Every structure is written in structure tokens, then in C-alpha cells.
Amino acid sequence: MTATLVGKHNLKQHGLKQQRLTDQSGNSRRSATEGWRRRAPLLPALIFTVLVTQLPFVVTLWYSLRSWNLLRTDGDIFVGLRNYADIFLDSTFRGAALNSVVITLGCVFAAMVLGTFFAILLDRSFKGRGVVRTMLITPFLIMPVAGATLWSVSMLNPSFGLVNWFIGLAGIAPVDWTSSYPVVSILMALVWQWTPFMMLLVLAGLQAQPKDVLEAAQIDGAGWWKTFTFVTLPQLRRYIELGVLLGAIYVVNTFDQIYLMTAGGPGTASANLPFYIYQRAFLGFDIGQAAAMGVVVVIATIVVATFALRLIFRSFDTKD
Structure with missing residues (x-):
């Protein structure tokens, strides 16, 4: 009889624990959904900022690794970090x-x-x-x-x-x-x-x-x-x-x-x-x-x- 009561108590505690985990998971999903819903209107501005600032900077990085002089037709070759060494000298x-x-x-x-x-x-x-x-x-x-x-x-x-x-x-x-x-x-x-x-x-x-x-x-x-x-x-x-x-x-x-x-x-x-x-x-x-x-x-x-x-x-x- 005692073993049966203990087993029912354990099952009840396990069920409560599962319910709490389910509630927490649901709250977490709702919180994430709410966060994305608030951020969504800002995504176009973020994408535009990345396009007009970060992409040109990446292209500038690429140019900085090349020897490209518009007066030389044989230019535009990859030189690595030589440009950086030259400017510091x-x-x-x-x-x-x-x-x-x-x-x-x-x-x-x-x-x-x-x-x-x-x-x-x-x-x-x-x-x-x-x-x-x-x-x-x-x-x-x-x-x-x-x-x-x-x-x-x-x-x-x-x-x-x-x-x-x-x-x-x-x-x-x-x-x-x-x-x-x-x-x-x-x-x-x-x-x-x-x-x-x-x-x-x-x-x-x-x-x-x-x-x-x-x-x-x-x-x-x-x-x-x-x-x-x-x-x-x-x-x-x-x-x-x-x-x-x-x-x-x-x-x-x-x-x-x-x-x-x-x-x-x-x-x-x-x-x-x-x-x-x-x-x-x-x-x-x-x-x-x-x-x-x-x-x-x-x-x-x-x-x-x-x-x-x-x-x-x-x-x-x-x-x-």
C-alpha cells in the first residue's frame, strides 16, 4: 500500500515537472517570436546599412591587397600586405x-x-x-x-x-x-x-x-x-x-x-x-x-x- 502511494506521488511530481518544462518551452518560443516580431521592421534598415557600409569596406580590403595603378596597363596584381608595409614606410x-x-x-x-x-x-x-x-x-x-x-x-x-x-x-x-x-x-x-x-x-x-x-x-x-x-x-x-x-x-x-x-x-x-x-x-x-x-x-x-x-x-x- 505504501509503495503504491509513493509511486503515485512520484508520477504526480514527474507530471508537474513535465508540465513546467512544457510551459517554459512555450514561454521561450513565445518570447523568441515576440522578439523577432519587434525586430522585423528594422531588418530592411539593417540590410541597407550592411549593403552601403560593409560591402564597400570589404571591396576596399580587396583593393588594398593588390597593386593597382590606373596609369599602368600591366597593373592590378595581388601583392598581399606589401601596400601596408609601403605606407608605414x-x-x-x-x-x-x-x-x-x-x-x-x-x-x-x-x-x-x-x-x-x-x-x-x-x-x-x-x-x-x-x-x-x-x-x-x-x-x-x-x-x-x-x-x-x-x-x-x-x-x-x-x-x-x-x-x-x-x-x-x-x-x-x-x-x-x-x-x-x-x-x-x-x-x-x-x-x-x-x-x-x-x-x-x-x-x-x-x-x-x-x-x-x-x-x-x-x-x-x-x-x-x-x-x-x-x-x-x-x-x-x-x-x-x-x-x-x-x-x-x-x-x-x-x-x-x-x-x-x-x-x-x-x-x-x-x-x-x-x-x-x-x-x-x-x-x-x-x-x-x-x-x-x-x-x-x-x-x-x-x-x-x-x-x-x-x-x-x-x-x-x-x-x-
């Missing part, structure tokens, strides 16, 4: 890489400092603040080609540029900026264009900080500088990091200002990597080496952007 490539770093870091740093300064000014209430804010934002809305032409012709022209007129008031002789200081000239135009972007990000951070914290700092007797250093600046850290990352990603691909203001010159003194790749591909007709340079630039950009994104996500995950 190329002093012009190293100089262009150094210019890319200098232009990117210089532009992002100067634009962030000026943007923070203007954001602090606009965070205060004063008459005509809306007009001033609109005027400060305007440079970012101008097309890069128009901005580069403006700086090359109206601002930095050695004969009638406004910069030379301004320094002439102090008795300084006129300077041919684009010839004597090509990288500085490009930096002027880039900082002028990107300062409004940094200003908007920092201004958003300033307006998002809790007012009660600022009031508590004032009650404790903290001055403006201590309040900014120990309260406001930590609050702005995420916005500053985001501005630096986005600015660096875009500025490293600068082409318009270099092409229109200095054409990479004198010689290749102001050429960055995108402009030098353009020269190798469309002026030197060396498709293999240009493709290899493009692959190196893409990989380096991905590595730097991934590292920066991890730092930003880590700061967002940190609880204040």
Missing part, C-alpha cells in the same frame, strides 16, 4: 597622420574651452540673450565649404583680410596665413565652426544641473570658482566627454577646409589622412595604396571610438 603618410592628430586635438580642445566659456555666459539671464545665442550658433549651421571660403578670402587673405587689418592696428606686419601657417589657418576655421556645437552641449549640461545643489554650495560659502570646480564641472563631465568624442569623430575626417584653404600645402605640410588618401587615389591614381590607407584609418578610428565610448558609458553607469 612613407614619410608623407606619417606626416599626414601627425597633422590629423594635431588638427583633431587642437580643434576639439580649443572649441571645447571656448564653448564652455560661451555656455557659462549664456546660462545667465541678460537682455538680448536669445539674439546672442542665435548669432553664436550660426557658424555651425554654415556649410563647411562656405565657411572655408569665408575664412580663406575674407578673413585670412594677405592683402585685404580682416585678421591682417586687426593685427595691423597694433603695428604688426601683414601675414600670409595660409602659406606661412597653414595648419593654424585650418584650425581657426574649424574652431570657429565647432565652438557652437560644444557650446550647445555644455549649455544643456549647465541647465540640467540641480539648482538645490548650487544653492547649498552658496549657503556653505563657496565662491564662484569653487562651485564651478567642485559642483558644476563634475556635472558637465558626461557632456564634455560626449562633445569631445563626437567632435573628434567628425574633425578627423576634415577635407573641405584643407582642400579650399591650403590644398594640403605648401607641399603636404597641411595634408591630413583623408586629404592624402584623396591625393593618392585621384591625383596619383594608386588605388591599392589609397585603399590600404583607408583601411588603416578606419581601423584606427574604430579603436579610438570604442575606447572613448567605453569611458563615456562607464561614466553614465556611475551613480552620482
